[in-house]
Amino acid sequence: MEPGGQPRQQRKLQGPRQEAAEFYRRQQVPQRLEEALNALYPLRPADLYGELANYFSKISKAPVICKVFGRKVLDGVGQPTLEVEIHCTVKNHEKRISSAVMSSHSQIPENASAQTTEADEKERNDSVTTAVIWVNESLNTMLKDLEPTDQCKVDKMLGEYFTEKAEENKEIKKQAAGEAEATLLPLTSDTPSTTALPGKKKAAKAGKKVAVAERTIPPADPAEPVLCGSLAIGGTSLAVAKAGATISHTPLYLYITLLKHGEDSPKEMTLPLPMVTVLHCEKMASAKLKLVKEIMLIPPVQLSLKQGLERVLDIQKEMMRLFEPPGKEQPSPQMTASKKGKTHNTGKKALPQALKRISHLGCLMTGCDNLEEPLLLMQTACNNIGLELGTDMYLAMNCAAHELMDYAQGKYEILTGTFRSPDEMVDMYVELINKFPSIIALIDPLRKEDRQQWSNICCALGSKCYLIAEDAATCVSKLKIDQNRNIPMCSGVVLKYINQTKISDLIELTGLLDGQRHITILGSPDGESSDDSLVDLAVGVGARFIKLGGLSRGERVTKYNRLLAVEEELATNRRLREANLDFVTFAEEPQPEKQPSDVPSAPTQDSLSPQRSQPALHVPSLPALPP
Known part of the structure; x- marks a missing residue:
């Protein structure tokens, strides 16, 4: 009996307690607990707690991302790059699940000037610094409470965020270009005579290069611009994938x-x-x-x-x-001969x-x-x-x-x-x-x-x-x-x-x-x-x-x-x-003036290893890459 004389089983639950009771009733927790205890009864006492933990972990809440953290680290050549960590809430505790370090890709021309190298290093350092800010501020807030196993949703949000940043960057550059053009207009209008004379010289030089123009080649495509901070997108996507794999065992x-x-x-x-x-x-x-x-x-x-x-x-x-070399005190005779050009005919x-x-x-x-x-x-x-x-x-x-x-x-x-x-x-x-x-x-x-x-x-x-x-x-x-x-x-x-x-x-x-x-x-x-x-x-x-x-x-x-x-x-x-090394036979050109087909035919049987069939890949029918 309760202090007020009311039977304990007839007490009415109100508010959150009532909701909790309904939840346990719907989830059939008492029945599951009884089943688990019956299964554990014949086990040794030392195994009891471990088996209980394994049983209830199966019905626990799925881990969710609680923090995304980025920091600046060094890569294999001593250049700054980005590391991203994923922390998740697992069984009501925050836990570091995974981390990913991005590789930096920079194509500096060989024998580049010191100024070019210095400018590239500054650009790379600024990009990593911006990426760390993106991860610790915007991406940390955006991805919170998401399941790390939902890779498609995470990547979609990362893509939308990158697109937004790219548009902001375009607007900034457009405004800067407009301001620069407005500043240069008075200078070009005030000096018409000075620009006309160099123009004639340029025309004369172009005339001298007619022979070179006959063998013109397609110009190189401009280098693809890399948005400052873009490492944050790739690093976060990879770190989330590693977290999803870890949680999925x-x-x-x-x-x-x-x-x-x-x-x-x-x-x-x-x-x-x-x-x-x-x-x-x-x-x-x-x-x-x-x-x-x-x-x-x-x-x-x-x-x-x-x-x-x-x-x-x-x-x-x-x-x-x-x-x-054959001897430490004397140069290699083969190298000496190569300098004289004698080895080419032997x-x-x-x-x-x-x-x-x-x-x-x-x-x-x-x-x-x-x-x-x-x-x-x-x-x-x-x-x-x-x-x-x-x-x-x-x-x-x-x-x-x-x-x-x-x-x-x-x-x-x-x-x-x-x-x-x-x-x-x-x-x-x-x-x-x-x-x-x-x-x-x-x-x-x-x-x-x-x-x-x-x-x-x-x-x-x-x-x-x-x-x-x-x-x-x-x-x-x-x-x-x-x-x-x-x-x-x-x-x-x-x-x-x-x-x-x-x-x-x-x-x-x-x-x-x-x-x-x-x-x-x-x-x-x-x-x-x-x-x-x-x-x-x-x-x-x-x-x-x-x-x-x-x-x-x-x-x-x-x-x-x-x-x-x-x-x-x-x-x-x-x-x-076992892998294979089957080559591809491309379609021959029927006529010189026609463009060759860019769709290669099926692999030939002339290979370097025994043939093994490839698994069927379920991808949509799409046009091939252009020739």
């Missing part, structure tokens, strides 16, 4: 696969083949070679990743031995000179006198340890042709003082592949503006090697928005997770590339960080290759270690499927 690569394919996710997964950089041929005073920026090794698909990397390390050690080629430092790409830097020297070096190193290029190991070249164009000459300067027109470049590559058939990938063999030459080289070499565009596909989010960007006909593109790229953008674009039978390569930016998420992204979206740099420097080696861990996990779960 799922590896990030499998979480990305589920986001891309949903219920149609393949039961078996393929690891991307690594493009391991072993030589970085920089343009330096002692290095005449300019055409080749990177020489990479690709292990055969028959080997496991672990076996392939061990083979690459063996080749790398042999290369280091070959780089050592069977023995001079070895390039190794520079005693490691590139930021994590490999040895070297300089060469001609295009064949680094390739012959690789061939010699493989032969010395009993390997054969084209069977036991394959080659890939990053030509970076967009860095070689001499716009005054209208040609590529492949060597110091040696120029080639775009059409001559195609012939040179055809000759090179015929001489070195072990080369199965060329990255950026031409500028993206030389569209006709891309079509020609695809028709000539598409069935022998992959022709990959990297410079044309720097920004993932802009490629997704505008598929009619200046992407030439190619076998595939290198995608980089930088700036305002979101996880949804990467998934959507790789789906489009799958539907157009283009291969996807995920590339590591120049300013790499220690975050190994790029490997999970590559495995999750089903990339054919992954380009991580060399097997030195911690920020790059940690990604190779993550790739090895994923291989071991997939092999243990029996979900690992």
